Amino acid sequence: MDLPVKVDGVSKKYGKKVVLNQVSVTIQQGQIYGLIGPSGAGKTTLVKLLVGMDIADAGTVQVLNQQMPNLEVLQEIGYMAQSDALYAELTAEENLKFFASLFKLKKAEQRERIAYAADLVKLTPELSKKVSAYSGGMKRRLSLAIALVQNPKVLILDEPTVGIDPALRLTIWNELLRLKEQEGKTIIVTTHVMDEAERCDTLAMVREGQIITSGTPQELMERFHARNLEEVFLRAGGEQP
């Protein structure tokens, strides 16, 4: 089995605060891997190490069999940050075009991908509007479209569905499942939302810089004798629900 993401014994400190402590993660190709945990648990730091935006103090981070950071691998990673990094003065289309042109894409392919990504997040009619006129949810959707624009093999989405209404959240999740099944993409998602966690193939619960437990949602529920993931999360953290 191909392992597109291998994180081995990674630690990271900011000043004296230990943010990640001996974290190891392997993710199989064509999986949705969920990182779940409270804010400040170290999810975003782990994500940043995967995109090569930060360097681990100890341990190794490999994406697509390459040590990160690596410029070639970045071509194959679609990243959606927690904050919407968009240019408010520009229109949605200009934003998409700008980010698309930072990747190696042919002109025709670029146009095709922009149309596809915009359609996926249902922003096609709004493409010529300036981003400053967008609502929070629309900005989030545009960020997701940008992450998909270069047709990456690995998608890394940091809290992708915050501020998105339930109907659209469902569409996005269905599309993520389709991307996984039909195109064999590997998807890493961080989330707070338990019903999203249920749809992941593998879940890792992150707390205070450590992965306290991981497995399929089913396995986790059995292991902790829990009826739902919420209980798993509380029990794994040593709290009685």
Added chain:
Amino acid sequence: MRTGALIKRICQQMLRDKRTLALLFVAPLLVLTLMYFLFASNAVAPTLGVVNVNPTLVQVLEKANVNVRAVPDATKERVVQEQLDGVLQSHDQKLELTLENSDPSKAKLLQMLVNQAAVAAQLPSKSNPTGVAQAPSIATDYVYGNSETSFFDVLSPVLVGFFVFFFVFLISGIGLLRERTTGTLERIMSTPIRRGEVITGYLAGYGIFAIIQTVIVVLYAINVLDMTLVGSIWHVLLINLLLALVALSLGILLSTFAASEFQMVQFIPVVVIPQIFFAGIFPIEGMATWLQALSKIMPLYYGADALKGIMYQGATFREVSGDIVALVVFAAVFIVLNTFALKKYRRL
């Protein structure tokens, strides 16, 4: 190609932001015009006391709009007592000018008028074949201050350089800072773009606007405000463009150390204002040694020195090449530091 995408995006952003464009292109012109009128309004006809001066010269002076008054002697006390702007004495065929100089611009004007008059009085027939008159040496003394005290003609090249520097610094610094605070810079760094490409893109993108601004300011200063330009306008443009490049790379670099727009503005009194003091408004030669050493690390010192040389003294390219090299070195150092500063976002 990626650099091209960056450049295009910066242009789109700038063109959307009309206020910033106005600040960049119109504000320097407004301030320069204001300063021009502030200095020009000083040009009330000066009063000159004369002692034993040849009547032809007096005639020429009066024609040049100088109030000439005969006084008994040419002492400094006389100047103060009679409220003169200066006194001119002819002594052993030599002219001695004593200037009151409490208002340097007025003193310089009077000195210039006396100089011109002395030349004109000496060559009434215009028989000089080269067209260049050798000014007769006039010994000049000052009641207050000295000859280093500046006035608008000396100041103007410095001002042109300063405004180009200041506005380019401000806009590029804040522009990049916004990218840092909104997370777009981080987002860009998560794509396969190289750090060098990012820096080149920003330099070129904002550089386009810096070039337009520089050309507008220089042309306006010379053609509309009628600033003295003895040397070549191309050299003036070159120096200003180099200053803009230094300001651009410095602005981008300092935005690394600011967490908000407010903190970026705080760099103005720390980094920009001190440079004015070393740009030749105050004579560098008279400063303490350590202050003189300090002036050598100020980019504006070199820019102003070169601009003053070209615009006011008619210096050739060769004569200002030292300043040009210094500016190029500043820009190169800042650009290299910038690519290192981007390591904060990604090691590669």
